[in-house]
Amino acid sequence: MLAAIWGVTLVSFFLIRLIPVDPVEAYFAINNLPVTEEAIEEIREEQGLNKPLLFQYGLWLMNAVQLDFGQSFLTKTPVAEELLSRFSVTLGLAAAAFFIVIAISGIIGIWSVVKQGGLVDRFTRALVFATASMPSFWLGFVLVYVVSLKWGILPLMGWGTIEQSVLPAFTLALGYIPYYIRLIRTSMLEEIEKPHIAFARARGVKESIIIRRHVLKGILPALFTSLAMTCGGLLGGAAIIEAVFAIPGVGRYLVESMAARDYAVLQGFILIIGTLYVIFNFLADLLCAIVDPRARLKRGDI
Amino acid sequence: MLEIRDLSVFIQTDNSEKEVVSHVNFTVPQGKIVGIVGESGSGKSMLCNAIMQLFRQNRRYTGDIIYKGTSLLAKSEREMRHLRGKEISLIMQNPMAMFNPIVKIGDHFVETLQSHERISKHHARKRAAEQLARFQLPEDELLDRYPHELSGGMLQRIMIALAACMQPNLLIADEPTTALDTMTQMDILDELLHFHQKTKTSMLIVSHDLGVIAKMADFIAVMRRGVVVEYGPAEWVLAQPAHSYTQALLAARDEHGDLEKLADSWEGTTIGPLYEYKPGCWVREEG
Numbered sequence: 242m243l244a245a246i247w248g249v250t251l252v253s254f255f256l257i258r259l260i261p262v263d264p265v266e267a268y269f270a271i272n273n274l275p276v277t278e279e280a281i282e283e284i285r286e287e288q289g290l291n292k293p294l295l296f297q298y299g300l301w302l303m304n305a306v307q308l309d310f311g312q313s314f315l316t317k318t319p320v321a322e323e324l325l326s327r328f329s330v331t332l333g334l335a336a337a338a339f340f341i342v343i344a345i346s347g348i349i350g351i352w353s354v355v356k357q358g359g360l361v362d363r364f365t366r367a368l369v370f371a372t373a374s375m376p377s378f379w380l381g382f383v384l385v386y387v388v389s390l391k392w393g394i395l396p397l398m399g400w401g402t403i404e405q406s407v408l409p410a411f412t413l414a415l416g417y418i419p420y421y422i423r424l425i426r427t428s429m430l431e432e433i434e435k436p437h438i439a440f441a442r443a444r445g446v447k448e449s450i451i452i453r454r455h456v457l458k459g460i461l462p463a464l465f466t467s468l469a470m471t472c473g474g475l476l477g478g479a480a481i482i483e484a485v486f487a488i489p490g491v492g493r494y495l496v497e498s499m500a501a502r503d504y505a506v507l508q509g510f511i512l513i514i515g516t517l518y519v520i521f522n523f524l525a526d527l528l529c530a531i532v533d534p535r536a537r538l539k540r541g542d543i
Numbered sequence: 544m545l546e547i548r549d550l551s552v553f554i555q556t557d558n559s560e561k562e563v564v565s566h567v568n569f570t571v572p573q574g575k576i577v578g579i580v581g582e583s584g585s586g587k588s589m590l591c592n593a594i595m596q597l598f599r600q601n602r603r604y605t606g607d608i609i610y611k612g613t614s615l616l617a618k619s620e621r622e623m624r625h626l627r628g629k630e631i632s633l634i635m636q637n638p639m640a641m642f643n644p645i646v647k648i649g650d651h652f653v654e655t656l657q658s659h660e661r662i663s664k665h666h667a668r669k670r671a672a673e674q675l676a677r678f679q680l681p682e683d684e685l686l687d688r689y690p691h692e693l694s695g696g697m698l699q700r701i702m703i704a705l706a707a708c709m710q711p712n713l714l715i716a717d718e719p720t721t722a723l724d725t726m727t728q729m730d731i732l733d734e735l736l737h738f739h740q741k742t743k744t745s746m747l748i749v750s751h752d753l754g755v756i757a758k759m760a761d762f763i764a765v766m767r768r769g770v771v772v773e774y775g776p777a778e779w780v781l782a783q784p785a786h787s788y789t790q791a792l793l794a795a796r797d798e799h800g801d802l803e804k805l806a807d808s809w810e811g812t813t814i815g816p817l818y819e820y821k822p823g824c825w826v827r828e829e830g
Contacts, residue, residue: 435640436635436637436640436641437642437644439597439598440633440641440642441643442597442624443595443597443627443633443635444627444628444633444651444655444658445624445628445658445659446655447624447658448624450654458645458646459643533645534645534689534691535644535645535689535691
């Protein structure tokens, strides 16, 4: 796991340097400053960009380990503070969406399996098909239009109160719900086909216990693995939703930094996202091992 | 005790239906062991599942299955659930696939006991331990083990202990020795015989291995392609087989021949009517 995170630091540092625009020139361009050799050199000196690349990397890594991501090029403020405060908003939005995804697709998915072929099952299958074919941001706009503008139930934009978070979180979640309903439905049906379910029935075990203890527990590992990936996707998707709903998250900050080639901000952000990805996957593996004893044998690296 | 009356089983798929068991008649008398021998795909397992009323949603039945005077086909799913595992138990083939890999052995016992009576987890575990001990299994070690940590033979013995834990009236064993090596096979059969002698439980044993059936059964039914060609007391069927398929089967056993090949190459007829050629002995009329 530490090796993976170290890999993330390498990628976040060196990948940025591949962008074919000199950050210092970008800085001058954005601020409309006169470009002179001396001025450029001065900035390079100030930001340490004239040092050898490996030396820069080492310096950045040392600081990053202590959660110091350096100073923003653009605003001259510490990146860590800015990123973390904005990131907490993004994280909150993603987390809310995450729970909406689990709750809604869990309920509908399980229901459609238990009452298989019933009204709910057929209705959701049609609905899943329909929603899966619509882009989520478009559906988001429709939601905004109907719920906020037409009915006036929920506030249109902003961030801070629970009412304000409902619409964006729901919009963000919407894209994943059909996928998870389908995942839960098909993997449960697959699990039910397994011989040990027939054996449980032959022993007279109640159907509700079979569903809970055997089928649902059986699909958890696949679900955890998938959810870990989705966590990352939700964080990325949150950036778009933030733009739509004017939420002061990390999304807009990032786009501005990108234009300015603000290395410090970009590196810090990629590092955080990458590290989170690694942590989510690690957690998923850990949960899988708790559920499935056979997975414990295969695990060696931590 | 259990009577199969002119039973046919049809498997239903989306738009077609296939007959896998055709007009089968036999009885399992109280306290006796009935063995069914037949090639794979002869409908033996289908018969077991029909008695347990498993996979009901895509099966159609004609005829009847009478258990203790009432029809199992007419029972609701709820009534069937109370019979399964308590009055009628099933031992299935391939024990490695029959235990849930993420549930401990002890919990398989606990949930079975709790399905049929009000019993605390603590007491159910104690009962499970007693039951394992009754079958000479090391109970302290096994209860907290996961299925993948145990051998196929061990799991099969646990499955027998599990099937027997509610003292069923009828024990159905569907290929109880198929996935096991020869030594373990003998152990398992001895285990089943021992259990039968002690409890006088009625049994229905199904196998493609005539040796297994000959060792265990009081009565033998010979099946081919979903049809019973001969039924009668074991000693009679083994000594004086009336149907030419049974004769071929016995000859193949003596020469260690392959049952599947025999079932494919044998060219006699099984469509004749079943008649009782002497009391208790039934055979299909041939050509």
